[in-house]
Amino acid sequence: MSRETRTAYGFLAPGLLLFAAYRLYPLLEGLRLSFTNARLGRASEQWVGWANYARLVDDTRFHVSLWNTAFYTVASTLPILAVPLGLALALNRGALRTLLRSVFFFPFTLSVVTVGLAWLWLLDPVVGPFNYYLRALGAPARSWLADPYTAMWAIIATTVWWVTGYYLVIYLAGLQDIPRALYEAAALDGASGWRSFRAITLPLLRPVLLFVVVTHVIGSFQLFGQVFVLTGGGPGDATRTVVQHLYETAFQNFFQFGAASAMAWVLFAVILVFSVLQFRLLRGHTEY
């Protein structure tokens, strides 16, 4: 082994140890656990083959969670793409933009629990300000989080508010990379603002849009904190998510580690499929 090789691995060693122990090993160990009947405190676990996966086929609560999570992911994608993009376009130039960017970014520095508590209080059906102002405007007040038809939408609104700042910064960076000369040329040719948005901004932002969608989908399928604080999965199971189901299976109901690991791998597979599909869809035909 050359001296440089030894030096290189010497530098890499602490990080690779951390990575192997807390990323690589858990990934493989989780796969193994999903084929066993492991439980917390059970001395000897047995190989059960595909039994954990087979049980998921009949687990209606798992189906509901999967459906809710998919619904959330799909329903939130458009607002997550559009709201920060609209803001980024408005804040790319102009007065006060630094201040305004900071304002829209700020919620992203908060923890999901802080965000959840703030909105819980805001949306309080009796004494929350949101319903008060709705009533003042003549609209009907609702208990948004207790109604199965609106609870998930309230969670989506909360999340959009929370993460818009993050995507705003990503979009702004993408917009900065588009040469201004293109817009000037388009303006000389008499193109309208909308036209140059369609013909220049959107196509050139495509890699950024892809990043936003994939990041958002990976995050959405792991939705947990907002639900935990805002609804606890309710009303009924209307906002129950896969990670919540996994969390309860593994850490609240008899600590069924094998069954929970099978759920984790199904979730992983679903996320991979979605990500690959999006790569195909959005990367498909990029033409400049």
Place this chain on the structure above:
Amino acid sequence: MARIAGRIDRSRVVLTAALLALAVLWLSPIAWVVVTSLKPSEHIIRLPPEWIPWPATGAHYYEVLLGSSRTARIGRAFANSLIVATGSVLLVLATSAMAAYPLARMRFPGRDLVFALLVGSLMIPNAVLLVPQYVLTQRLGWLSTYQGLIVPEAAMLFAFGVFLLRQFFLTMPGELEDAARIDGAGPWQVFTRIVLPLSQPVLAALAIFAFRSAWNDFLWPLIAVNKPEMFPLPVALALLRSAYSSESYGPIMAGAALSALPLLVVFVVANRRIVEGVRLSGLKG
């Protein structure tokens, strides 16, 4: 010409005004948290909503920081979060800088494989690792300990840190390193005396990103900690909710406001760095 310019100006003004209105609306949930936390309990549930907390009181802050015995004290949780976030920032910075350096600057067998493995791992959803990570931490005897939070939080960000720093090291001119080497400096000296000092901006961006991530993480500590005195802030806050919700939002909102404080300070002091860190995080896509 003048008329067109005037029209553009007017639409600019309208746009700015609309954005300002939206910004006020955007901050109102946070403002409502702070306003509520400063009101005496009997004023909190008054309608119409009162946006000026007068008379103001610090009683809820006193209650959650020092007074209450019903839940883990927020004061203690605050300290726990500070220790965990600081520890994991230091661990991420040290391990990922050391790993990124040879990946950017040295030639050795296995380099591309190691890098591909790290980049590939960015696609692993954290929730998938939850159960085996718990089993491992339990075997190590690290449940409800600081290292049981610090090490996994650092591991979550390690690959991203390597990616970010390697990118930066690749763009650094090599002349200074060469000069130091000619003067007889070993690799470790080159790394600590030359490379690290030149990388301060990107290290700061990574540090803030890692701090935010560890300070705000909820799911892992919810599982890995079962002693109330070891709860970090997000877990303690979530439990505060069930302890108080029937009586008053005051203490809950005081806790929520306190939890936002450190990052608000970082944000005001180093706004640029945070935004830079986020922007760089987009590069991995």
